[in-house]
Ligand code: NAD
């Protein structure tokens with residue numbers, strides 16, 4: 089029986105390894121992590137991450153050919169193939185701080201692999217890493233190996249899943265990308281990994297390339313997706329200034345087959361653990377290669393994203409007579425997108441901090457994010473780099489100014505305004521008449537996800553701002569001062 093070990097039981101490692109176990113009953117899959125709490129959650133009825141369909145997959149395989157363990161060394165030692173899905177965050181100090189990827193976790197995983205291995209291994213980069221990381225990993229493995237007879241093959245197999253649809257994406261991927269050395273040993277290793285995916289992925293969707301193309305393609309993929317969102321968000325600002333409607337512009341663009349329909353929803357800004365981190369990484373790589381114009385091009389994608397978030401905060405504050413001081417504002421949605429409990433780099437953090445900086449009182453409701461997570465996110469400083477820094481009040485005052493509540497009606501009671509920051513389906517079915525009746529007047533809605541029926545809300549009596557949509561007279565009269 090082939091044995092696989094997945095190092096890192098996070099948003100990528102957990103679902104990815106679970107789906108391999110589901111689709112390859114003849115393969116034994118061990119998922120390992122240094123975090124005891126994460127592993128015990130994977131072994132319980134309350135998984136550490138919320139992802140539609142994940143529980144069903146785990147329940148089908150756990151205890152059969154899928155196990156979760158903290159005994160990292162044992163399972164690495166036994167495995168033929170090792171997927172490394174550890175975190176690769178942005179460096180916070182030292183050379184390249186605020187931009188470069190921090191490969192500490194990857195390096196320590198590689199050193200441990202070299203330390204415990206007694207047989208040949210295929211080591212797979214599942215984490216998103218800078219281009220040419222495989223070269224460094226190979227050096228760590230070969231310089232620290234127990235015996236010159238042990239051979240390592242390194243493959244790049246970046247993951248393209250999106251949170252909220254991870255299981256669907258893994259079961260039916262657009263493509264699987266495998267990069268490897270182009271010598272006979274490398275090609276043999278690529279073949280072995282291809283054979284695993286071939287259990288459920290049609291062969292024409294499995295692309296093989298050299299190592300560097302695979303590593304760079306992942307960074308390029310995220311940069312292109314984020315760039316689309318910043319492009320449509322930039323258009324949303326122009327729509328508000330001109331009376332055009334961003335959803336109509338998106339629709340028109342989407343019908344151009346050269347552009348296509350996806351990733352054209354204007355929003356309060358993109359979030360998530362990947363886009364900003366991977367673009368910063370790309371910027372750093374470009375700068376390190378003396379390509380400052382290319383670096384500046386990609387930096388703008390993040391600058392527009394920051395602009396979109398601060399533009400939203402300004403719109404809230406200016407609409408409400410230029411101050412939200414002492415006013416209760418309801419925040420509906422805190423996760424970085426629907427169907428996930430993940431709040432990493434969620435635009436809600438910057439928006440909330442901006443409002444708190446103007447002394448608002450926030451009442452926050454999210455169907456999946458815990459109170460502890462929200463309080464933690466709002467009391468922490470973000471990663472600093474050379475882009476605008478948002479207003480960040482002191483953590484002690486934040487705690488008093490933030491209430492996390494159990495439903496949308498409680499959040500909005502006696503509030504002056506409500507902000508939709510995540511597109512949870514349930515926000516569409518709220519009884520907005522009831523909400524309006526229980527709010528202070530004038531009552532404001534700021535829809536950061538363009539998901540509500542603006543005309544209906546205006547009929548009820550709300551003053552409504554929806555990104556990239558024509559402004560009502562009230563908002564037109566309130567000038568944004570940037
Ligand atoms: P995560 O933080 O959720 O999970 C990483 C896990 O690795 C953690 O549980 C951590 O404890 C563990 N870990 C760190 N060092 C370890 C070690 N030496 N040994 C054992 N375990 C160790 O991160 P994630 O969101 O799953 O992302 C992982 C990688 O995948 C990143 O490089 C990310 O860029 C990439 N990626 C993420 C997504 C996504 O949507 N989250 C999508 C595609 C790619």
Ligand code: UDX
Nearest residue numbers: 247248249250251351352353355358359360362424425
């Ligand atoms: C992203 C990539 O899509 C995925 O391929 C990669 O593997 C990991 O990073 P993820 O961050 O999980 O996935 O979610 P995604 O659906 O890409 O959304 C990212 C952010 O962009 C969210 O905050 C989302 O709300 C926002 N977004 C997305 C928009 O604002 N508009 C859109 O049209 C699409």
